[in-house]
């Protein structure tokens with residue numbers, strides 16, 4: 268077995284055995300889906316004829332994915348460093364890239380499961396979400412989005428020494444981003460300058476990509492731009508995260 | 519010309535031989551944490567196959583020193599070479615050759631003992647057999663399926679040792695491996711360490727059990743406030759300390775005043791039922807006692823490494 272396979276297996280087992288964390292990872296977006304679903308129940312968007320839920324659901328899903336990817340990696344990095352597990356890895360020949368790729372594998376697994384569960388729930392008649400025929404395009408943009416937020420998680424995990432720090436920093440970054448990117452309220456309701464600001468945020472692109480794939484709204488060109496920009500965020504965030512990476516808090 | 523070339527060749531052979539026979543070379547190592555000088559000007563050469571003990575009171579700098587040798591802490595100045603390579607920055611070619619047990623052990627959360635070891639084994643490209651072997655080596659086979667969070671303190675320590683040994687490393691670093699072990703487990707570990715030494719492994723370890731160090735180590739270094747106070751075989755250290763032997767006899771045999779007049783006796787103290795004679799000339803004292811009325815009920819205690827250690831550390835404060 269490679270270090271990558273072993274780390275992925277170890278993390279997978281740890282995740283499945285830690286039922287409380289796994290439950291909230293999946294329940295969190297569903298709670299938001301329920302709240303927004305009930306608020307906008309039956310309302311339709313005039314121009315496209317879609318139900319509001321078709322736009323709200325990708326928003327909540329995008330936020331859920333961003334949250335799970337960035338917090339998942341940030342918490343485990345911080346905890347592994349705090350528990351001296353990274354020091355243990357440090358004195359074995361396991362490459363750092365395998366540590367990061369194993370986190371990516373876990374994050375993608377969580378993301379795909381979360382996505383399937385979420386869409387499954389959103390399409391029940393109570394919420395009545397319609398999924399467009401372009402739905403397979405969810406996968407590329409989702410993978411790139413997860414990679415970008417994993418990079419963000421590497422940064423947060425590198426600068427945090429305690430779980431409290433991860434929560435504080437992570438929430439300060441992700442929650443405002445969720446609002447400003449239009450994950451919770453449509454960007455169209457925001458002043459023009461705030462709409463411009465939304466384009467500086469990776470979540471905006473993940474959201475655009477998911478709306479294109481799931482609601483079937485928007486241009487193909489914008490979808491691919493979103494994928495490109497997310498790739499850029501993933502590369503830059505990961506590079507910064509690796510730069511800040513420390514094997515132990517004493518270094 | 520020819521002579522010079524031959525000479526250079528011979529010298530090269532000599533240096534490469536010493537390099538091959540040296541496991542660890544530490545030169546003028548310094549490390550401080552803010553105002554605390556944790557390690558000050560430590561130099562040390564450990565030949566291959568040696569079992570060396572680092573001793574010293576809490577805070578003496580043992581962990582700091584051993585972790586700088588492992589590459590886990592960065593020295594402020596000085597150099598470390600392990601098997602001819604630098605342990606810092608991280609060197610993937612060196613890491614499979616060294617095994618590390620840190621004072622604070624770390625395990626993968628939510629895994630069982632054997633799953634943890636299998637994970638670590640995979641880092642070295644090894645299969646499950648390596649994990650099973652390491653578990654058996656520390657006598658943990660019966661606890662293989664227990665979650666790491668549920669194992670006892672002593673089992674934890676044994677699992678940490680197994681983690682250090684899973685890849686059969688050439689140089690083994692153990693930071694207080696016997697602290698939490700019960701007496702039997704400690705003896706089992708001694709047996710295992712002796713086998714590793716017999717197999718030619720180099721072992722660097724720290725302990726607070728002086729009897730154990732005396733039993734196991736080829737050489738010991740006693741550290742105090744970041745410096746090596748003394749370095750040598752346990753026997754040499756005991757000799758150097760000037761701590762003598764003790765002779766115990768029934769308190770009824772004679773008075774302390776009488777005892778002090780015997781040939782070779784440095785001092786005598788009286789306890790509830792025993793009279794203790796302190797001497798650096800055991801044979802003379804025994805001869806004198808023989809003349810005085812026989813050796814019935816006489817016991818002798820020779821100086822131990824612990825005596826030498828306490829003498830040396832006591833003299834520092």
Ligand SMILES: Nc1ncnc2c1ncn2[C@@H]1O[C@H](COP(=O)(O)OP(=O)(O)OP(=O)(O)O)[C@@H](O)[C@H]1O
Nearest residue numbers: 517551554556574575576577578579580581582583
């Ligand atoms: N990470 C650290 N940050 C600050 N000070 C430290 C750190 N690690 C060790 N020290 C200090 O350095 C000195 C040496 O500590 P070290 O842990 O090396 O001692 P030790 O000989 O291993 O002690 P013990 O027998 O208790 O394990 C101590 O004064 C300690 O307080």
Ligand SMILES: [Mg+2]
Nearest residue numbers: 580581582621
């Ligand atoms: Mg220590």
